[in-house]
Amino acid sequence: MTSPYIGRFAPTPSGLLHFGSLIAALASFLDARHAGGQWLLRIEDLDQTRSQADAERQILQALEDFGLEYDGTPVRQSERLELYRAQTERWLEQDLAYYCDCPRRALLEHGPVYPGTCSRRHLGARADHAVRVRVNDQPITCHDRLQPPLTQNLARELGDFIIRRRDGVYAYQLAVVLDDIDQGITDVVRGADLLDSTPRQVWLYQLLGQPTPGYLHVPLIMREDGEKLSKRLGSAPLQADQAPHTLWRALRALAQPIPTDLRGAPVAQQLDWAIAHWQPERLPATPHIMEHSLSD
């Protein structure tokens, strides 16, 4: 018997939920419910300058409109800073992380790989220093239930990476890993835009001596011009009165063969079918799907 499934949806309240984010939420929900598992909600509002209370309220409303009921109480990253601070301190004490005061300009000159400038400088604690975690020169391979395995050598491709920015904001990589461990998440189902950051997260799991969750990265829907749907349709939030029709389109976008006679049916009825028949292996194993290839 493996551990019971615990999944989550973790939106950033920087804008309204649109069709692209609905697809990620729906895939995550269906995967959890099909497995008879829990589905938690976490608001990723670390970047307070971008976070909006309004957007959070509207995300919750959209989930309700689409029948995507979560378990328990939503968790907010802005209320969990102590968790991130304590772990950062531990790694600093163990010399697994260090302070960095490199100006942005110097980093840009060096290109994508941080050259380790501050690695042996032993800078003292300062609130306006960034904190970087040390990486090693070993390939890390991420396995995904849908996408092909992804291998990265962090030392060669990225260098020691930031877990706390110079403005004091904790990095997504750190928060997502600590939260997923803390909440007992067994399966991460999310948009393929986060595929590239997975090796960094797997590295943090290794440092923490924790098992990685299962991953399923859902393809992003792209427009013909190659632009992410979410950007272009950012001004077109989901409409509650269109929910049954939009849910139908979302299920088709996820390549689920929902019968025609459920088209426009109440969301609860469509979801019952979709939970029972969830087949993530039908999704294309690519990071993107073209919008024109979606049947309506």
Ligand SMILES: [Zn+2]
């Ligand atoms: Zn530095």
